[in-house]
Amino acid sequence: MQKLSKQELHQLAMNNVGEALKADGFEFLAVNSEPKKDPQFVCTKDKTLHFIIVRHVCYPDNPKKYDADFMQEVKEHAAKFKAKTYFAGVGIAHAEDYGKPLCKNEPYAVNYAGLQEV
Secondary structure: OOEOOHHHHHHHHHHHHHHHHHHOOOEEEEEOOOOOOOOOEEEEEOOEEEEEEEEEEEOOOOOOOOOHHHHHHHHHHHHOOOEEEEEEEEEEEEOOOOOOOOEOOOOEEEEOOOOEEO
16 A cells, blocks of 8 residues: 655645535635645635635644634734734545555545634
């Protein structure tokens, strides 16, 4: 079995967050799918600009936990554009056994509780 790469895990997280944003009525202005190229999504909704940082973690790490100092830097940058800042943490685990590594062509479970405003 071939393990999923960090880039592939990041893409899973991006896809989950992107689908949720689209379903919630966000309009995409820019999408950056490279890990650590921030923000990953620049969107508008109700005439407001939104900067969204996406990070994935594997079980047992907490997807809601983020680097507060880094997010404060993003928030200060976003303020220059009168944008709101959000963190979108996505937990990913093997669906049949959370302790197993994530491999290609195997089922996975996603833990995404929505956007956290910073």
